Amino acid sequence: MVASIDIKGLRFSWRGRTSFSLAVPDLKVAAGEKLFLLGESGTGKSTLLSLICGITTPSEGRLVLDGTNLPDLSASARDRFRAEHIGVIFQMFNLLPYASPLENILLPLAFAPNRKARVANQRAEALRLTSALGLNETLVTSAGTTELSIGQQQRVAAARALIGGPKLIVADEPTSALDATSQAAFVDLLMTQAEAAGATLLMVSHDARLANRFDRHLDLADVAQATRGMA
């Protein structure tokens, strides 16, 4: 099976008032795999996700997503690559407050022509995803984004990450703002939809309780070595 993420000898270092470096010797995620990364804050979690999403560039090493080595691409090509291939869900503030839920879901398509081309009827597809994620239709089309509960907002964010079928879904603590019962429900819905779309799911969380629902779980500390210091 082709690897969705293939990282080898990756190094990143950042120097400012403090210095920070991250090394990822080897990380492979198979296509369609659902991987859970357990990481406390400060373990280089955000940096690793930024690297995978192509927002920050490594100083050395290979970072291959679906056969494309990201460090080889220009900054704008990486932005385009992210738009086309990756759906991102954050812990909170996932949505533009001034756009409706439906507009938020459809927004990535504006930056990703190929994803857009895969969606014949945008509105119908958005509603199909949200109803699969357990959101009722009027909520998506008529309610204001700020009127939604946190749980509802996270589902809208999931629909936005999934629309147009990107190959990789990156979820950064997507459940931390939810209460315990909705956490499991959310992860299950997200997994089902990622599976249905044939996408790889990479979720990072500090909460180990959800780990055994995934195909595989790793401790971030075993994957990446972060070092901090004063410059």
Next chain:
Amino acid sequence: MILLRLALKSLRSRILTVSLTVFAIALSVALFLGVEKVRTGAKASFADTISGTDLIVGARSGGVQLLLYSVFRVGNATNNVTWQSYQDIAARPEVKWIVPLSLGDSHRGFRVLGTTTAFFDRYKYRGGRDIDFAQGTQFNDLFDTVLGADVASELGYKIGDEIVVAHGVASFTEHDDKPFRVSGILEKTGTPVDRTVFVSLAAIEAIHIDWQGGGRSQTPISAKDVRQMDLKPKSVSAALVGVTSRLKIFTLQRWINDYTQEPLLAILPGVALSELWSLIGVAETALIGVSTMVVITALLGMIAMIFSGLNERRREMALLRAIGARPRTILTLLTTEAALMSLMAVLLGLALLYTGLFVAQSYIDAAFGLYLEITWPSRRELVVLALVVLAGTLVSLIPALRAYFLSLADGMQVRS
């Protein structure tokens, strides 16, 4: 397209600050255009002070000076034109009509003008408009007087009132032995006519007939006796002349300027008016300068508003970046917002201006004699409006670039 929609929605979500900013720019734009309207209106009103008159004739001095005392009643004639010269000009074949103007006296700060009834028919303003009588008629009796609109309203005169003319412009000696009766009051014109007391040329002669060398003579002549006397004037201050054909203007002008019996000057009112405007036109540059500063201030206000909003919008920008927006897209989004605000401000400014014009036009005309024409924006004004939108967009690059670099540094996470 999506950016435009996002920009509009983002602006709508901050409706209060955005509308205040837009309103400030709109006011400044309306002010700028208003100043422009007043400026062109004032210039036009000024140029329309006198029309229908082909030449103004007076003793030889400067063109502007002749215009000032004959039309604007400012300053004094250095010399008079003798009645003989006046008759000679009147007898020229090119002359269609001639109206004498005799100045020198005043009534409570308003100049007294001795002339003939032809003045009310021949004097035109604002492109050929006639002087109309609000009340009463022109003078029929020797001691009848017609008042300009401002004279009547400021001094509270009505038809039939008696007034006494003072000798000279600022003097305490009055021609109180020969009072005048108000026979007519003119409509407001917005020209110096409003501030003039009109009497007949013969009346000027009559009130001065028993004066010698600036003082009253020892042998006064009563108002009753003077009516029996020959009241042909010895001289006039100036004269308005109309020619039979416009082609004759220059022939007549040259003849008058070359008149050998007396040094005379004939001027074209239009030429002298624009000469005079160029002297007082410095004020218009100052006006434009001030209103430009106001527009710049309003645009700076918009920049400050965008800057202050940047920090709370970092989250939004990181989000846009995460779903695939380039830093350049963030830059475009912010400048688009500024361009939209400037555009709305310009449109609102136009709306404010035209509303103001429609509401205040007649009041301004009545109160200041300033006629502001309601026309479509001129080419020059459209250029100014386009420049405001352009300037608003350009200056927004400053906060937009800041956002660009912030979003480069922040990436998907906002570091605080």
